Amino acid sequence: xxxxxxxxxxxxxxxxxxxxxxxxxxxxxxxxxxxxxxxxxxxxxxxxxxxxxxxxxxxxxxxxxxxxxxxxxxxxxxxxxxxxxxxxxxxxxxxxxxxxxxxxxxxxxxxxxxxxxxxxxxxxxxxxxxxxxxxxxxxxxxxxxxxxxxxxxxxxxxxxxxxxxxxxxxxxxxxxxxxxxxxxxxxxxxxxxxxxxxxxxxxxxxxxxxxxxxxxxxxxxxxxxxxxxxxxxxxxxxxxxxxxxxxxxxxxxxxxxxxxxxxxxxxxxxxxxxxxxxxxxxxxxxxxxxxxxxxxxxxxxxxxxxxxxxxxxxxxxxxxxxxxxxxxxxxxxxxxxxxxxxxxxxxxxxx
Numbered sequence: 001x002x003x004x005x006x007x008x009x010x011x012x013x014x015x016x017x018x019x020x021x022x023x024x025x026x027x028x029x030x031x032x033x034x035x036x037x038x039x040x041x042x043x044x045x046x047x048x049x050x051x052x053x054x055x056x057x058x059x060x061x062x063x064x065x066x067x068x069x070x071x072x073x074x075x076x077x078x079x080x081x082x083x084x085x086x087x088x089x090x091x092x093x094x095x096x097x098x099x100x101x102x103x104x105x106x107x108x109x110x111x112x113x114x115x116x117x118x119x120x121x122x123x124x125x126x127x128x129x130x131x132x133x134x135x136x137x138x139x140x141x142x143x144x145x146x147x148x149x150x151x152x153x154x155x156x157x158x159x160x161x162x163x164x165x166x167x168x169x170x171x172x173x174x175x176x177x178x179x180x181x182x183x184x185x186x187x188x189x190x191x192x193x194x195x196x197x198x199x200x201x202x203x204x205x206x207x208x209x210x211x212x213x214x215x216x217x218x219x220x221x222x223x224x225x226x227x228x229x230x231x232x233x234x235x236x237x238x239x240x241x242x243x244x245x246x247x248x249x250x251x252x253x254x255x256x257x258x259x260x261x262x263x264x265x266x267x268x269x270x271x272x273x274x275x276x277x278x279x280x281x282x283x284x285x286x287x288x289x290x291x292x293x294x295x296x297x298x299x300x301x302x303x304x305x306x307x308x309x310x311x312x313x314x315x316x317x318x319x320x321x322x323x324x325x326x327x328x329x330x331x332x333x334x335x336x337x338x339x340x341x342x343x344x345x346x347x348x349x350x351x
Contacts, residue, residue, distance in 0.1 A: 004181050009144045009173040012180050013077070013103055014039035016151035019185040022101070023072040024050040026063035030082045031115045032171035033105035037077065057082045061089030061102075068098035069209045071197025073155055077103035079171070080121055081112060084129065090164055091130030095211025095222070097229075099158035101151070102136070103167045105174040108334035116334020117171035119256060122311035125168050126285040133223055135230050137165040137237065138284040140255040144178035150282075152183055159192045161233055168284060170307065172257040172336065230286075239282035240291055244270070248277030250301045250349055252342070253292065253316050255281050258305055264339045265346065274350045284312070289319040296323035301349040305342055306330045325349065 044051035054060035
């Protein structure tokens with residue numbers, strides 16, 4: 001076992017990005033992900049890599065676009081309203097088939113909101129917050145160590161599919177401290193080669209990177225190619241976790257920080273004789289519809305719990321349909337559901 005460190009979620013995401021070979025990081029500070037920016041500012045320059053505190057979120061995502069087109073591993077991070085400002089650039093990156101990692105440490109909204117943890121950016125992340133028929137791969141960590149693991153994975157998936165990948169965390173996970181064993185650093189010389197990158201046409205034809213075509217037929221073709229890529233991602237990259245579902249009568253569906261709270265609720269419920277299980281989506285896009293649909297055939301109730309008005313609940317209902325009851329319990333505005341509050345809701349459906 002390697003060395004273990006006690007670190008915040010924000011710090012672990014930043015350090016994992018460095019160890020994954022992030023060569024260019026561009027961001028504008030916003031709470032509650034400030035420590036992520038600070039960590040990158042402290043360590044990227046000493047490694048000879050690029051750190052720029054941009055003049056705005058719009059500038060930061062545009063810099064990511066340029067660095068991705070040049071073929072380097074690149075990342076930006078922000079929180080809710082800052083991510084909103086990046087949406088046009090994210091759409092350009094997706095439309096140009098470029099790999100990039102975007103971190104959203106979600107805070108309460110809408111509007112300026114507050115700096116408390118929330119999950120109210122789910123729609124924005126998984127339904128495409130910008131314009132056009134595009135998707136990002138969206139990963140939802142629930143612990144600080146997993147935040148590091150999924151950050152490493154995010155860079156790998158971004159390169160493999162030439163697509164933006166989002167880490168969708170929240171203010172609770174970003175500020176929480178847990179012991180972690182950090183991954184080994186990847187050697188930059190061993191990162192995937194990118195013959196498509198715009199690195200200067202020396203002895204070869206120019207590489208053209210753009211998301212623009214005035215011909216409707218050509219743009220249709222570009223869109224069909226994107227949809228084929230998304231079908232491949234759906235086929236290969238669905239991830240989820242189950243806990244105590246083998247004999248469950250009721251299953252809680254939760255992701256991120258709420259999933260770890262739900263694990264406490266399962267222990268409390270089973271101590272009272274209620275057979276409760278957990279289904280945790282890890283990839284929020286592509287969403288694990290099929291395994292959740294299979295689970296719905298075996299239980300009578302699937303309860304969605306979120307720090308939102310029920311955004312993921314829509315995907316749960318698409319999976320469950322009429323196979324089981326699919327109620328919802330949530331909190332908004334930065335209020336975090338408690339184990340006792342969730343357990344009280346579970347008891348309404350116990351038989």
